[in-house]
Amino acid sequence: GAVVSQHPSWVICKSGTSVKIECRSLDFQATTMFWYRQFPKQSLMLMATSNEGSKATYEQGVEKDKFLINHASLTLSTLTVTSAHPEDSSFYICSAPDRDDSLNEQFFGPGTRLTVL
Amino acid sequence: GENVEQHPSTLSVQEGDSAVIKCTYSDSASNYFPWYKQELGKRPQLIIDIRSNVGEKKDQRIAVTLNKTAKHFSLHITETQPEDSAVYFCAASRGSSASKIIFGSGTRLSIRP
Numbered sequence: 514g515a516v517v518s519q520h521p522s523w524v525i526c527k528s529g530t531s532v533k534i535e536c537r538s539l540d541f542q543a544t545t546m547f548w549y550r551q552f553p554k555q556s557l558m559l560m561a562t563s564n565e566g567s568k569a570t571y572e573q574g575v576e577k578d579k580f581l582i583n584h585a586s587l588t589l590s591t592l593t594v595t596s597a598h599p600e601d602s603s604f605y606i607c608s609a610p611d612r613d614d615s616l617n618e619q620f621f622g623p624g625t626r627l628t629v630l
Numbered sequence: 631g632e633n634v635e636q637h638p639s640t641l642s643v644q645e646g647d648s649a650v651i652k653c654t655y656s657d658s659a660s661n662y663f664p665w666y667k668q669e670l671g672k673r674p675q676l677i678i679d680i681r682s683n684v685g686e687k688k689d690q691r692i693a694v695t696l697n698k699t700a701k702h703f704s705l706h707i708t709e710t711q712p713e714d715s716a717v718y719f720c721a722a723s724r725g726s727s728a729s730k731i732i733f734g735s736g737t738r739l740s741i742r743p
Binding site: 544545547555556557558559562564604606608610611612614617618619621622623624626 | 719
């Protein structure tokens with residue numbers, strides 16, 4: 514099956530610093546990738562849709578200047594959490610559908626656990 | 631906006647009994663309904679999905695039903711086993727490669743030995 518990787522798997526940073534998370538489709542191409550955030554014992558909340566070669570689409574209430582998304586190639590999307598604060602501590606997960614798969618099943622990355630001190 | 635409601639939030643069943651989780655959705659254009667199982671600290675794992683052109687789908691001990699008129703769909707797990715203990719999420723999507731998936735709030739299923 515299709516594989517999506519994320520890097521890093523976990524990161525601890527100081528308040529006020531920026532953190533970049535990478536999402537890669539390893540064996541397929543993805544024109545669209547999705548970024549989710551999951552707080553403990555809660556559901557996955559969609560943050561934004563990353564579009565290859567164009568601007569990301571953010572969900573209501575998600576600050577685009579704080580969560581920078583870049584989708585420069587068909588296999589890589591990055592999420593940068595700028596000026597991170599403790600309330601940004603969460604589990605960040607990306608997903609991507611295979612653009613050549615008509616079933617449009619989405620494949621999830623393993624997640625990145627961000628802890629902001 | 632799009633919304634998916636899921637209940638119950640927690641469910642405890644005796645090993646061997648059946649478990650049922652129910653969801654409703656608001657976006658009438660939704661036509662793809664996946665179910666995910668998530669273990670602590672792991673990514674969601676697709677366990678079964680259904681598309682709007684069918685009303686029921688079964689895979690071994692797992693079955694899903696869909697009522698498009700009422701906008702609700704359900705997950706049925708029969709002959710539950712300890713390894714079925716996890717958090718389960720229903721979701722809805724418009725089904726294209728650019729379509730976002732909206733998740734329900736999740737059900738924590740516990741199987742009592």
